[in-house]
Amino acid sequence: MRKMINTAFAYAIAAMAGGVFYREFTKFQGFEGRTSLAFVHTHLFLLGMVMFLVIGLFAARFDLNSRKQFRVFYVLYNAGVILTSIMLLIRGVVQVTGPEISRGMDAAISGVAGIGHILTGIGIILLFLSLRSWTRNDG
Incomplete structure (x- = not known):
């Protein structure tokens, strides 16, 4: 449980930093339009902090940590959320x-973000499989 709380805490700090960066960076740049930077904060809070709480x-x-599925979930899910958030940050700074930027660079940013989403999705499936196996064995 402690590992999950510490992970949630790390995501909370990252989410707050993302929110402050969004506000200050757009203000410093004089930018008033829509940007992907706005979603870094919420992705990290919801998919990170809330999920791990x-x-x-x-x-x-x-x-849960005794299950291999759960350990794989932990690695893949965190990698996916972090990768997706980094790509949101990069996309937002570019915006x-x-x-x-070239079409190739634009496609690369989208492609890497897509990989992050896929890893997050696989992680969610592994989490449910891990929880289901516990409830099946526990009654």
Whole structure:
């Protein structure tokens, strides 16, 4: 349970930093339009902090770390959320600063973000499989 709470805490700090960066960077740049930077804060809070607080409640009831599926979930899910958030940050900085980027670079940013989403999705499936196996064995 402690590992889940610490993970939630790390995501909370990252989410707050993302929110402050969004506000200050757009203000400094004089940018008033829509940008992907706005979503970094909410992605990290919801997919990071809230998710791991809820998982911490499950961890208090079940020994989740003893399951290989759960350990793989932890790695893949965190990698996916972090990768997605980094790509949102990169996309947002490009939107705010306004440089001309090539179609290849644009596609690369989208592609890497897509990989992050896929890892997050696989992680969610592994989490449910891990929880289902515990409830099946626990009654």
